[in-house]
Amino acid sequence: MRHALAFAALTALTVAPLPVAAQAAPAYRLEIDAAASGPELPRSMYGVFFEDINHAADGGLYGELVRNRSFEFDRADNASFTGLTAWTPATTGGTATVADDGGRLNERNRRYLKLDVTGDSFAVTNVGYNAGIAVERGKRYDFSLWARGNAPITASLTDAAGVSLARPVLVTSKGEWAKYTGSFTARESSTTGRLTVSAGASVGLDMASLFPRDTFMNRPNGLRRDLAEKIAALKPGFVRFPGGCLVNTGSHEAYEAPGWERRRSYQWKDTIGPVEERATNANFWGYNQSYGLGYFEYFQFAEDIGAMPLPVVPALVTGCGQNQATDDPELLRRHIQDTLDLIEFANGPADSPWGARRAQMGHPEPFGLTHLGVGNEENLPDAFFERFTEFRKAINAKYPGITVISNSGPDDAGATFDRAWELNRAAKVDMVDEHYYNSPQWFLENNNRYDTYDRNGPKVFLGEYASQDNRFANSLAEAAFMTGLERNADVVRLASYAPLLADRDNNQWRPDMIWFTNSASWGSTSYETQKLFMTNVGDRVVPSTATPTPIVNGPITGAVGLSTWLTSARYDDVEVTSADGTGLFADDFSAGAQQWTNISGRGNWSVDNGAYLQSDVTAENTMVTAGDPGWQNYDLSVKATKQAGAEGFLIGFGVRGSGDYYWWNLGGWANTRSAVEKATGGAKQTLVENGTRIEAGRTYDLRVEVRDRHVALFLDGVKWGEFTDDKVAEPFRQVVTRDPATGELIVKVVNAQPVAAPTRVDLGGTRIAPQGKVTTLSGAPDAVNTETSTPIRPVNSTVDGLAPVFDHTFPPHSITFLRLRPLP
Numbered sequence: 001m002r003h004a005l006a007f008a009a010l011t012a013l014t015v016a017p018l019p020v021a022a023q024a025a026p027a028y029r030l031e032i033d034a035a036a037s038g039p040e041l042p043r044s045m046y047g048v049f050f051e052d053i054n055h056a057a058d059g060g061l062y063g064e065l066v067r068n069r070s071f072e073f074d075r076a077d078n079a080s081f082t083g084l085t086a087w088t089p090a091t092t093g094g095t096a097t098v099a100d101d102g103g104r105l106n107e108r109n110r111r112y113l114k115l116d117v118t119g120d121s122f123a124v125t126n127v128g129y130n131a132g133i134a135v136e137r138g139k140r141y142d143f144s145l146w147a148r149g150n151a152p153i154t155a156s157l158t159d160a161a162g163v164s165l166a167r168p169v170l171v172t173s174k175g176e177w178a179k180y181t182g183s184f185t186a187r188e189s190s191t192t193g194r195l196t197v198s199a200g201a202s203v204g205l206d207m208a209s210l211f212p213r214d215t216f217m218n219r220p221n222g223l224r225r226d227l228a229e230k231i232a233a234l235k236p237g238f239v240r241f242p243g244g245c246l247v248n249t250g251s252h253e254a255y256e257a258p259g260w261e262r263r264r265s266y267q268w269k270d271t272i273g274p275v276e277e278r279a280t281n282a283n284f285w286g287y288n289q290s291y292g293l294g295y296f297e298y299f300q301f302a303e304d305i306g307a308m309p310l311p312v313v314p315a316l317v318t319g320c321g322q323n324q325a326t327d328d329p330e331l332l333r334r335h336i337q338d339t340l341d342l343i344e345f346a347n348g349p350a351d352s353p354w355g356a357r358r359a360q361m362g363h364p365e366p367f368g369l370t371h372l373g374v375g376n377e378e379n380l381p382d383a384f385f386e387r388f389t390e391f392r393k394a395i396n397a398k399y400p401g402i403t404v405i406s407n408s409g410p411d412d413a414g415a416t417f418d419r420a421w422e423l424n425r426a427a428k429v430d431m432v433d434e435h436y437y438n439s440p441q442w443f444l445e446n447n448n449r450y451d452t453y454d455r456n457g458p459k460v461f462l463g464e465y466a467s468q469d470n471r472f473a474n475s476l477a478e479a480a481f482m483t484g485l486e487r488n489a490d491v492v493r494l495a496s497y498a499p500l501l502a503d504r505d506n507n508q509w510r511p512d513m514i515w516f517t518n519s520a521s522w523g524s525t526s527y528e529t530q531k532l533f534m535t536n537v538g539d540r541v542v543p544s545t546a547t548p549t550p551i552v553n554g555p556i557t558g559a560v561g562l563s564t565w566l567t568s569a570r571y572d573d574v575e576v577t578s579a580d581g582t583g584l585f586a587d588d589f590s591a592g593a594q595q596w597t598n599i600s601g602r603g604n605w606s607v608d609n610g611a612y613l614q615s616d617v618t619a620e621n622t623m624v625t626a627g628d629p630g631w632q633n634y635d636l637s638v639k640a641t642k643q644a645g646a647e648g649f650l651i652g653f654g655v656r657g658s659g660d661y662y663w664w665n666l667g668g669w670a671n672t673r674s675a676v677e678k679a680t681g682g683a684k685q686t687l688v689e690n691g692t693r694i695e696a697g698r699t700y701d702l703r704v705e706v707r708d709r710h711v712a713l714f715l716d717g718v719k720w721g722e723f724t725d726d727k728v729a730e731p732f733r734q735v736v737t738r739d740p741a742t743g744e745l746i747v748k749v750v751n752a753q754p755v756a757a758p759t760r761v762d763l764g765g766t767r768i769a770p771q772g773k774v775t776t777l778s779g780a781p782d783a784v785n786t787e788t789s790t791p792i793r794p795v796n797s798t799v800d801g802l803a804p805v806f807d808h809t810f811p812p813h814s815i816t817f818l819r820l821r822p823l824p
Contacts, residue, residue, distance in 0.1 A: 561652025
């Protein structure tokens with residue numbers, strides 16, 4: 001609170017800055033070689049990554065207001081789903097049955113609703129997404145329905161209490177399947193709307209749809225305007241789609257007889273053509289995806305917002321924890337041909353086979369595809385690269401102008417990462433897609449990550465990255481890291497924060513850039529940060545240097561801990577000794593477990609036959625601790641035995657609280673690998689890892705040796721690994737670029753510390769206009785943007801008295817962009 005109050009007083013400086021002479025003595029020096037030029041910054045430097053996670057497509061960016069419009073929901077998508085999910089039949093007058101038979105609408109839309117009407121009429125009601133169907137007074141909403149049979153049909157729009165929101169739509173179905181349409185004009189606004197479809201005789205129904213007329217760019221089958229406009233406002237250089245884990249998980253077979261596989265990798269041909277003929281799929285993230293938002297719509301959206309389309313196709317090696325390689329040469333050939341067909345769909349003339357399909361959908365001109373990714377986060381680098389090579393060879397042969405992008409797995413380091421990069425470098429791949437989600441501490445420590453990358457090797461596409469939360473502290477760390485991305489723009493050519501969208505009430509992942517409900521949307525603090533960088537890129541880096549913050553890391557300090565993750569495990573014979581052999585702690589649990597404290601509040605810990613047992617295989621992070629938080633330079637030894645469950649066990653050291661610790665995670669990630677992770681403020685980063693797996697029923701002797709900031713780890717007496725945690729989390733970072741349109745220097749400074757940073761800026765003799773423009777994001781590090789409050793938003797102001805050398809104070813916890821205009 002003290003820091004927050006001090007910050008509030010200091011932010012006034014961003015609105016009405018003090019004259020130069022009145023500012024504090026500089027603590028930093030920023031030197032800018034304004035006459036020199038560094039790496040070129042591509043127009044496409046920053047983009048967005050769209051994946052249908054967090055219900056980002058159906059119920060999100062895709063404008064459809066009816067949930068489960070084609071009655072295709074299934075237990076294969078989610079154990080709670082049925083064909084009538086989101087629909088409620090009336091209690092009298094008939095029955096509603098989801099049918100899968102020869103009377104279906106078409107082979108790829110296999111289920112439909114049978115209304116057997118026994119009274120005067122019978123109805124079903126759809127609740128839409130979230131609280132209901134959101135409508136605005138005076139706005140028009142287009143209704144459509146496919147029906148088979150002879151019956152009068154009434155569509156009504158009401159609120160949750162049954163109060164009418166618009167005049168009903170009346171249609172009469174006749175004979176075989178046909179599409180019927182109408183529209184509503186909302187008399188009142190509501191966020192709890194319901195769509196009711198009532199029939200006066202028995203009838204078959206499918207594709208019951210309600211779309212706002214006011215979609216983005218007013219397109220039919222279009223996008224929700226407020227979400228699309230927020231993305232467009234970023235002015236992204238590219239749109240990466242459709243994933244993510246959707247791309248390479250599940251079966252790689254087609255949606256066809258006899259299996260009609262529901263859990264498939266995202267295959268682009270399923271997603272084009274009339275929406276009633278598109279396949280459905282089980283979404284990897286636990287729900288159904290309709291493919292109403294498909295490849296044509298992705299390409300069109302990228303074009304609408306002036307961004308480069310960047311699709312990603314499956315490589316027949318699953319990722320995201322599945323880790324299976326499909327060994328089927330014919331299937332591989334089919335997917336490679338599908339990829340060549342995709343390029344023709346995007347770029348081919350309107351008289352080519354797939355260009356004609358694009359033209360039939362309303363876009364005769366090519367979309368101008370230049371980049372394409374193959375695969376996503378594969379954990380089997382050799383198997384992946386064998387298949388990637390076949391894709392690349394075929395694409396290069398037919399379309400040599402396409403940049404084919406490989407990847408380096410799901411992490412920023414480790415055996416998979418190293419092997420993937422070894423393969424990519426040896427094959428002279430054009431570009432490698434890196435992904436990582438780490439703690440704010442990691443981002444502050446790794447600003448120089450790309451300083452040492454090979455300037456002649458593959459370029460980097462940072463396709464997914466984010467700091468692990470949505471507070472402003474996370475945005476500050478991301479911004480500090482982004483200054484390093486720009487400084488290394490000759491290596492890092494593309495970068496996109498991820499994920500992009502999240503339904504506040506239905507999500508699988510945090511952090512996210514844009515949050516929404518059925519009726520509102522708002523940008524997170526990271527959205528505001530990304531927007532500031534994306535709309536102020538510049539065309540070239542201007543060399544600059546800044547003095548560092550004096551920070552000295554002391555030794556790793558903290559208590560010890562035991563934990564589990566989705567596993568039952570036994571621990572015994574815990575002993576801690578100082579570096580000189582003096583005993584600090586010992587517990588064989590013969591007298592109970594009174595020395596231990598459960599700081600996680602989770603798990604079922606008990607003493608069982610002289611050991612400490614955690615028996616709940618459903619609990620995550622069940623950390624218990626013992627000892628002195630001031631301990632340093634010690635050895636921890638313990639015996640551990642996995643009893644049952646998905647993973648292994650976790651040994652904590654340097655434990656200072658429930659969110660600040662190191663732990664040795666043995667048998668983590670569904671028992672696929674092991675690592676040491678460092679948690680800071682609850683967010684983790686990986687320090688060292690390998691492929692160790694843990695056997696159930698086997699007792700392991702574990703020892704952790706902590707010396708200053710160096711740690712060595714021993715498994716059954718053999719050194720398992722070691723690391724030195726000596727990186728500095730520098731809170732003051734900068735980069736300077738040049739705006740080609742105005743000629744201005746854009747000085748981008750991040751001050752991630754709780755105190756102001758008085759800085760002397762030296763332009764090396766370059767004369768500048770006496771007044772400059774300032775845009776600042778600043779606030780409390782724990783600030784979060786919400787639907788009703790956006791404490792983190794840009795503040796624009798001016799600064800006077802500028803000269804070749806001037807002083808400027810950057811507020812605490814701030815991101816500042818100074819625009820300086822050089823004079824002739």
